[in-house]
Amino acid sequence: MKKILLDVDILLDVLLERKPHVTAAAALWSAIERGAGAGLVPAHGVTTVHYLARRARGARFARRVVEDLLSVFRAARVDEAVLRSALALSLPDYEDSVCAASAVAAGCDVLATRDPRGFRNAPLPVLDPSSAVAWLAGAG
Numbered sequence: 553m554k555k556i557l558l559d560v561d562i563l564l565d566v567l568l569e570r571k572p573h574v575t576a577a578a579a580l581w582s583a584i585e586r587g588a589g590a591g592l593v594p595a596h597g598v599t600t601v602h603y604l605a606r607r608a609r610g611a612r613f614a615r616r617v618v619e620d621l622l623s624v625f626r627a628a629r630v631d632e633a634v635l636r637s638a639l640a641l642s643l644p645d646y647e648d649s650v651c652a653a654s655a656v657a658a659g660c661d662v663l664a665t666r667d668p669r670g671f672r673n674a675p676l677p678v679l680d681p682s683s684a685v686a687w688l689a690g691a692g
Contacts, residue, residue, distance in 0.1 A: 567617050579681065663677070
């Protein structure tokens with residue numbers, strides 16, 4: 553089965569209904585829910601999502617968001633080895649490096665993000681949400 557790690561921006565686009573990005577992000581989320589591939593999120597991203605969801609809409613909403621997230625996606629580990637691997641990557645943003653290193657450690661085939669330019673020189677292919685949906689469908 554194809555394995556894809558979603559960057560936090562895609563998760564937040566869906567969960568917070570951020571326009572205009574929600575449509576493509578929701579299509580990717582739905583494809584994973586339907587079983588087109590195995591979806592993962594970096595473990596540290598779950599806490600980020602909770603924090604931002606709580607700030608935006610309160611504690612009850614944030615808890616429901618995390619429950620929904622973990623019902624669809626598996627958490628990709630972020631441990632010392634991943635953090636050290638991230639330091640060795642040449643990405644401009646360390647958080648992006650951690651996502652990429654987490655994806656590699658989890659054996660993902662691709663990483664999906666709304667900002668593929670931030671992942672230049674990543675150690676695995678990086679797709680925007682629409683391209684990731686096509687890839688999951690076998691078109692890429």
